[in-house]
Structure formats: structure tokens, C-alpha cells
Amino acid sequence: MGSERQQRMKALGVRLRGLRAEAGLTGAVLAQRAGVGQPTVSKVENGRMVPSLDVLRRLTLALDLDEPTTHEVRDLLAAVEAAPDADETIGDEAPAGATLDDAVRSARLVRSFQCVVLPAMLQSAEYARHVFDSAPNATPEAVGRAVAARVERQSVLYEPGRESVFVLTEAVLRTWPGNPSLMLAQFDRLLAVDSLTTVRIGVIPWRRAVPVMPRHGFTLCDRRAVVVETFRGERVLDDSAEVAAYEETFARFEEAAIFGIEARELLLRVMQEFRELEDFTTR
Known part of the structure; x- marks a missing residue:
């Protein structure tokens, strides 16, 4: 099952991927609109990276989310950051740097x-x-x-x-x-x-x-x-x-x-x- 942090990362990624699909955007188009790298979008959506607040803000703006949905996504990020995890390692889940x-x-x-x-x-x-x-x-x-x-x-x-x-x-x-x-x-x-x-x-x-x-x-x-x-x-x-x-x-x-x-x-x-x-x- 993985750690609680990893599970919450995946939940955030699934939600963002669903919102992108609802908006009819590809990962490449979303990355371009948000001004971030396409690998960043892919890693976030697959629960392999925790986005910074700035990156999440850019993604929500590019997806043109309403205020309640924006708050929902931010709450998911807050849940990831608050989740206990024994490791803060350099890996695919949460690479240092x-x-x-x-x-x-x-x-x-x-x-x-x-x-x-x-x-x-x-x-x-x-x-x-x-x-x-x-x-x-x-x-x-x-x-x-x-x-x-x-x-x-x-x-x-x-x-x-x-x-x-x-x-x-x-x-x-x-x-x-x-x-x-x-x-x-x-x-x-x-x-x-x-x-x-x-x-x-x-x-x-x-x-x-x-x-x-x-x-x-x-x-x-x-x-x-x-x-x-x-x-x-x-x-x-x-x-x-x-x-x-x-x-x-x-x-x-x-x-x-x-x-x-x-x-x-x-x-x-x-x-x-x-x-x-x-x-x-x-x-």
C-alpha cells in the first residue's frame, strides 16, 4: 500500500489528472499553459512528486478551476505535506531538491x-x-x-x-x-x-x-x-x-x-x- 504520504500523493495526482481530462487538455498542453515542464505534470499526476504551492497554483489557473475546486486541490496538497513519513529520501516519490x-x-x-x-x-x-x-x-x-x-x-x-x-x-x-x-x-x-x-x-x-x-x-x-x-x-x-x-x-x-x-x-x-x-x- 505504501506510506500514508505516498497514498495522499497519489490521491492528489488522480484528482489533478481527472480535472485535466475534464478540461479536455493533454499533459503537454497543460504544462505549456502553466509554464512548467511536462515531466512535472506527469510526475505529479502519477503521485511521484509533491508540487510546490507555486506549481500547484499555476496548474489550477491553467485548468481554470473554480474557487471551491481550487480549495479542494490545495487541501489535498496540505494533506500530503501533513502526512507522516519515515523517510524524506531522494527518490521518485519525493526527490530532495x-x-x-x-x-x-x-x-x-x-x-x-x-x-x-x-x-x-x-x-x-x-x-x-x-x-x-x-x-x-x-x-x-x-x-x-x-x-x-x-x-x-x-x-x-x-x-x-x-x-x-x-x-x-x-x-x-x-x-x-x-x-x-x-x-x-x-x-x-x-x-x-x-x-x-x-x-x-x-x-x-x-x-x-x-x-x-x-x-x-x-x-x-x-x-x-x-x-x-x-x-x-x-x-x-x-x-x-x-x-x-x-x-x-x-x-x-x-x-x-x-x-x-x-x-x-x-x-x-x-x-x-x-x-x-x-x-x-x-x-
């Missing part, structure tokens, strides 16, 4: 502040592998699937009409998994992404005081939701007052950061330090 990745994919404006780990959309495959591997009860197979999905979702960075702003503390650049070679490849990716006209990468140097003591990283998806990553999972906040507070906090971090040539010079300096570290460790 999936909520964040799908929320980012469906947003036209993404603003992410991180103080320890690189933003999901900037991670190289090997860096992401270490991130997913550190999740509770991770398995090699599940980690591989999660990494592949994350890399695939990063293609939105190259789509016109989107805007992404990333602000990191210098500590993020110096908090590294694996080995120096992994980080050298990661810096190559950061420099390549920073050259895109749709992306801005800012860094708060360690020599500059932070305007607010950071307690955790967060990602703003449009102006409607905030995704906060924790050790055990993800939290999606869509209360307008909370979103506004996070927007104000992001603006303060953004103001303290350096961008453009200054940021690239800092990236290159830290990258050189990793080259020197690599030389030292391979002697």
Missing part, C-alpha cells in the same frame, strides 16, 4: 541568496552529486536521477525572457566538497553562466560586512513564493508578507554584493587558490 528546481523552472524572475552552498541552478553535476549524496538515506541510484534532473532543469538559464540574480557570500566559494579539481570545474561553470545576458552573479566579499546576519539561504520565485532548503527537505512560503520580507532582505544582500568585472576578478582569484591547492595535494 525537486520542489526548488520546479519552482525555479516555472518562474520568470529568480533571485537566490546563498551563504553556504551554491545555488541549485549554478551547480555542476559533480557538485550537485555531493549535495544530494549528503541527504538522509540517499542511494546511488536516487542520487544519479536527482543530479540528472537538476542539470536538465538548468537549461532555463539560457531561455530568453527570464531573469536570474544570484548573490553569494565569499564563504560559498570557499566551502567545497570533493577535491580541488571538482571546484575548478565548478568555477568554470560559474564564469560561463555569468557571461549570459539573462544572469547576474554577485558576491559579498569577506572584507565587506554583511547587512544582515544570514541564517540560511533562500530563493525567490517571481514575487509569489520563497523556497527555503533545510537538511531534511524544503519549505515553500507563499504568504505575501513573508515574501515581501524576503524580497527586502534580498535587496540588502544584493546592494552589498559586487557584480560584473569585480565579481569575476574575485572568482578568478579564488579559482587560482584552488589551482595552488590542487598542485599542493598532488605532490
